[in-house]
Amino acid sequence: MEVSFKVNGHAVKTEVEPRTTLSLCLRDNLKLTGTHVGCEHGVCGACTVIVDGEAVRSCLTLAVQVEGRSITTVEGLADGDALSPLQAAFRRHNALQCGFCTPGMLTTAHALLTDEPHASADRIREVLSGNLCRCTGYLPIVEAVLDARAAYGGPASDATTGHGAGR
Amino acid sequence: MKPPQFEYAAPATLPEALALLAHPDGDAKPLAGGQSLMPVLAFRLASPRLLVDLRLLQGMDRIEVDASGVRMGAKVRWRDIERDARLKTALPLMAEAIGHVAHYQIRNRGTVGGSLAHADPAAELPGIAVACDATIEIASTRGSRSVAAADFFEGALTTVLQPDELITAITFPAWPAGRASAFEELARRHGDFAMAGTAVWFDLDTAGRAMNTHIGVIGASDRPRRLAAAEAKLDGQVIDAQSIGEAACAAAGACDPADDLHASAAYRRNLVGVLVERALARALAGTKGSGTAINRSGESH
Numbered sequence: 001m002e003v004s005f006k007v008n009g010h011a012v013k014t015e016v017e018p019r020t021t022l023s024l025c026l027r028d029n030l031k032l033t034g035t036h037v038g039c040e041h042g043v044c045g046a047c048t049v050i051v052d053g054e055a056v057r058s059c060l061t062l063a064v065q066v067e068g069r070s071i072t073t074v075e076g077l078a079d080g081d082a083l084s085p086l087q088a089a090f091r092r093h094n095a096l097q098c099g100f101c102t103p104g105m106l107t108t109a110h111a112l113l114t115d116e117p118h119a120s121a122d123r124i125r126e127v128l129s130g131n132l133c134r135c136t137g138y139l140p141i142v143e144a145v146l147d148a149r150a151a152y153g154g155p156a157s158d159a160t161t162g163h164g165a166g167r
Numbered sequence: 168m169k170p171p172q173f174e175y176a177a178p179a180t181l182p183e184a185l186a187l188l189a190h191p192d193g194d195a196k197p198l199a200g201g202q203s204l205m206p207v208l209a210f211r212l213a214s215p216r217l218l219v220d221l222r223l224l225q226g227m228d229r230i231e232v233d234a235s236g237v238r239m240g241a242k243v244r245w246r247d248i249e250r251d252a253r254l255k256t257a258l259p260l261m262a263e264a265i266g267h268v269a270h271y272q273i274r275n276r277g278t279v280g281g282s283l284a285h286a287d288p289a290a291e292l293p294g295i296a297v298a299c300d301a302t303i304e305i306a307s308t309r310g311s312r313s314v315a316a317a318d319f320f321e322g323a324l325t326t327v328l329q330p331d332e333l334i335t336a337i338t339f340p341a342w343p344a345g346r347a348s349a350f351e352e353l354a355r356r357h358g359d360f361a362m363a364g365t366a367v368w369f370d371l372d373t374a375g376r377a378m379n380t381h382i383g384v385i386g387a388s389d390r391p392r393r394l395a396a397a398e399a400k401l402d403g404q405v406i407d408a409q410s411i412g413e414a415a416c417a418a419a420g421a422c423d424p425a426d427d428l429h430a431s432a433a434y435r436r437n438l439v440g441v442l443v444e445r446a447l448a449r450a451l452a453g454t455k456g457s458g459t460a461i462n463r464s465g466e467s468h
Contacts, residue, residue: 001175017172018172018173018174018175018218019169019170019171019172019173019208021169021170021205024169040168040169040209041205041206041209041210042202042205042206042273045270045272048272051275054246054275054276055271055272055275056272056275056276057202057272057273057276059205059209060201060202060205060206060273060276061201061205061276062175062198062201062205062218062220064175064177064220065198065201065220065222067177108271108272112271126271126357126358127270127271129270129356129357129358130269130270130271130272130273130358
C-alpha cells in the first residue's frame, strides 16, 4: 500500500505492507535510522517518535495508520549540525553511555517539554519510566531534561541535583 | 518479532466498519490505538486475516458527563481521560487510576475500547468498569446491545464480544457527591501492569454505616471481579479499623490468583489484602474531610 505523511517537515510517499510498523518504515524505507528498534512490543521506548505533537511508540503503530500525519524523529530535533538545546543538555550532563535508548529519550523529553515546559523532576521521571536505559541509571538524563526546560520557556535550571548540575 | 501478514482497511463510517467485521471470510479484528493488539501481533499470538482500522470513524472519541453519569466513546484515549478535569468528581476512581495506566507514549494512543476488548486481568479500566457497575455498548450489523461490565469479562483476554461485534462506548452511572472511594495498585515499574490492584467505594447512611460497598480487584484472578465476601463485611457496619481489617482479610481469602513470572499466588493474595485495607482506610479518611493526600509518586502533575 502507498502511504503519505510528513517526516521532519518533508512530505514523503512510500510503499509498505499493511503490517509494516512505523519504526521499520522510517528505518528501512526512509533510511532514518536514528529511530532505534529495541523490544518491538512497546516496552523499551527506544523507538519513540512524535506524531502530531504527541510521543508514540513507533513499533506499536502501523505505517498505514499515520497517513496524512506529521512525524518528528530524532533526526528532526537538531538544526543541521547544531544540537538542539535538549541534545546539548544531554551532552553537557553525560546523559548517555551506549546511546541506544537516546533517540527515544530525546523524542519523549522533547514532546514533554514542548507541552509542559515546567515539568517537575517527578513528572520527568514518571514520563521517562516508559523508556528503558540500562547504562546511565537515569540521574544524568533527568538532570539534562531539567536543565533543558528553560529553552522551552520553563524555569532556568537551578533545581538540578548532583553532578553536572548548573554548568 | 514483526507482525504476521494481514489485509488492512480504514472504513470511513461505523456501518462500513461493522460490515467488514461481519464479512463471511471472518477473522477480522478492529484496530484502534493498537497498544494491546500490536504486541499480540508481534508475539504472533493472533494472526487475523483483516485489520479494520477505526481511525477515520467520527464521534467515538468524546467523553460526555451529565446527570445520568459518564459516557466515553470507544476511541477515547488515556490522554483524554487524564486531561478531563470533570472526571475528578464525575468518576473519581477513574481519575485516580489513570495515573497508573501504562506509560506516557502508550497513553497517547491507547483507547478505552481497546483495553476493554483486550481484557487483560490486571488492566485498570476493566477493574474500574466492574467496580463501578459500568455498561458496555456493543454494535454489529445484527444490531446493538448493552452488557453489564460484570458479565462482559469471561476470563483472561476473553470477553463475550462476538467476532463481528465492536465496542462503541462505555457508560458509568452517576456518582453522588460525598461517596467514599479510593484506588490502589502495586506494579514493579510505575505504569506497568499491576501485580494486583483494587478500586473500592461505599456510601454512608445517616447513622454513618456503610452501604452499597463495592470492592473490585484486578490482577488477582483471571478477570476483574468484585469480592462479595469482603463487601459483606462492611455493609451495615461502621467503617473503622476493625471492620476494614475484616474486609481486607476476607478479600485476601476470596481471590484466586495464579502463580506467574511476576508474583506467586500467595504473594498476590496477601497483596490484595494489603491494598484493600489501604484503599478502604483512605476512602474513609476522605469522608472525614481530613487531609487525605497520601502523596503518591507520579500522580501529581
